[in-house]
Amino acid sequence: MIRIILLLILISGAVAYVGNRIGRFFGKRRLSLFGMRPRYTATVFTVASGILIAAITFTTLIAVSQEARTALFGLEELRGKIRLSQSELESKTRELESVRTQTEVFKKEINNLQSTKSKLKKEVETATYQKVLFSAGEEVYITVLKGGVGAAAAESNLKQILNNLDKSLKKYKIQEVQVDRTDFASTVSFLANYDGEVVFKIISTQNVTVGGMLPVRLLVQGNQLVYKKGEEIARDLISSRLTNLEIEQKIKDLLSAAHYAAREKGVLPDVTGSLGSVPYAKIFETQKRVKGYPDSLVTVSVTAAKDIFSVGPLDVEFQVNR
Numbered sequence: 001m002i003r004i005i006l007l008l009i010l011i012s013g014a015v016a017y018v019g020n021r022i023g024r025f026f027g028k029r030r031l032s033l034f035g036m037r038p039r040y041t042a043t044v045f046t047v048a049s050g051i052l053i054a055a056i057t058f059t060t061l062i063a064v065s066q067e068a069r070t071a072l073f074g075l076e077e078l079r080g081k082i083r084l085s086q087s088e089l090e091s092k093t094r095e096l097e098s099v100r101t102q103t104e105v106f107k108k109e110i111n112n113l114q115s116t117k118s119k120l121k122k123e124v125e126t127a128t129y130q131k132v133l134f135s136a137g138e139e140v141y142i143t144v145l146k147g148g149v150g151a152a153a154a155e156s157n158l159k160q161i162l163n164n165l166d167k168s169l170k171k172y173k174i175q176e177v178q179v180d181r182t183d184f185a186s187t188v189s190f191l192a193n194y195d196g197e198v199v200f201k202i203i204s205t206q207n208v209t210v211g212g213m214l215p216v217r218l219l220v221q222g223n224q225l226v227y228k229k230g231e232e233i234a235r236d237l238i239s240s241r242l243t244n245l246e247i248e249q250k251i252k253d254l255l256s257a258a259h260y261a262a263r264e265k266g267v268l269p270d271v272t273g274s275l276g277s278v279p280y281a282k283i284f285e286t287q288k289r290v291k292g293y294p295d296s297l298v299t300v301s302v303t304a305a306k307d308i309f310s311v312g313p314l315d316v317e318f319q320v321n322r
Contacts, residue, residue, distance in 0.1 A: 133172055134204040140216060141165055141202040142268065144223055144311045147194030154191035158184065158218075165202065169214065177202075178215040187218040197223035199268060199311045223311050226266050227304040233316065234258035235301040240293045247287045251300065251318070255283075258302040258316060267312050276313030286318040293322050 134140055145157060166177045191198055201219040208214050227233060234257045238250045255278060263269070290298045301319040308314060 132207050132209055133174070134208045134214065136204060136206045138204050139201055139269075140204050140214070142311070143200055145191060145198045145200045145220075147191055147196050147198040147222075149192065151188060151192040154188045157191070158188060161200075161202075173211040174208070174214050175211070176213055178213055179218065183218050187220055190220045194220075194222060197309070197311075199223045201268075221310065223309045224266065225307055225309055226262070227308040229304055229306050231304045232319075233302045233304060233314075234261050235299060237297045238290050238300050239297055240290050241295060244287055244291065247290050248283060251283050251286050251290075254300060254302060255316075259314065262308070262312075262314050266310050267308060267314055268310055269312070276315060278316065282318060286320060289318075289320040293320075296322060298322055 141161070143161070149157070162177055162179060166174075169177065187200075191200075199219075199221050202216050203219060205215045205217055234254060236250065236254045236257070238247060238254075240247075242250065286300065290300065299321045301321075302316050303319055305315040305317045
């Protein structure tokens with residue numbers, strides 16, 4: 001760079017010197033250029049020498065220095081690139097702000113969802129613990145025990161049943177099965193002295209929820225014969241003119257009536273409330289037999305398929321007669 005400056009100084013000095021000499025030459029001889037006065041002619045040469053100095057300086061600087069060429073000719077391009085970069089920077093900044101805004105929105109939504117999840121979890125837990133497992137008067141357990149076994153054996157059997165029931169209800173977080181001492185003692189006495197099978201039931205005395213206590217009462221009764229094999233339980237008249245589906249429905253209605261009659265006479269349902277079920281094949285076969293009597297009213301009876309005792313189940317057959 002120093003060399004360039006020294007070169008420019010030398011060239012400028014030389015040009016100034018030559019211009020001065022030419023101007024003085026024209027001035028002494030009072031020569032005229034383009035008809036101008038000698039004084040103006042000398043001035044023109046002086047100005048021309050200055051312009052020449054500037055032109056030579058500029059040309060030399062451009063020819064020798066890459067930095068000068070870049071500064072002079074690449075400045076606008078550089079400015080354009082800077083403007084483009086600034087525009088891109090502003091665009092990226094706006095995008096970043098948009099992303100930040102969306103991120104904040106997502107964070108709020110996540111927080112809301114987490115809050116909703118916590119509320120729902122609490123509601124589920126509350127609903128679970130408030131769910132009624134057993135209603136007041138509902139059968140919790142039913143079985144048939146042998147009577148006349150003596151007080152010691154009867155008491156042992158009852159305690160074993162209650163302990164097993166207590167363990168089976170732990171999955172519902174039932175704290176304890178509570179039995180009144182007087183009720184327990186009277187039940188032991190009945191089992192010890194009754195000659196024959198005994199229907200034993202455990203009944204909830206109040207509504208019981210998850211995690212609560214289960215107070216119960218004990219019921220015992222003799223397992224008595226309710227229906228002998230072949231004994232009629234219920235009957236109805238069914239027209240063979242009905243469609244197959246209508247006849248099937250009539251048979252199902254008759255079966256429901258038989259279940260009701262059996263309950264009234266003393267047949268006990270199991271803990272699910274059922275007296276027993278009848279295979280569909282029996283209902284279908286009965287429907288076909290009814291349809292086999294064209295244009296007539298047919299008597300359909302529900303009879304005991306075997307001896308039926310208090311504890312059930314209600315095992316039945318269908319009898320079809322014109």
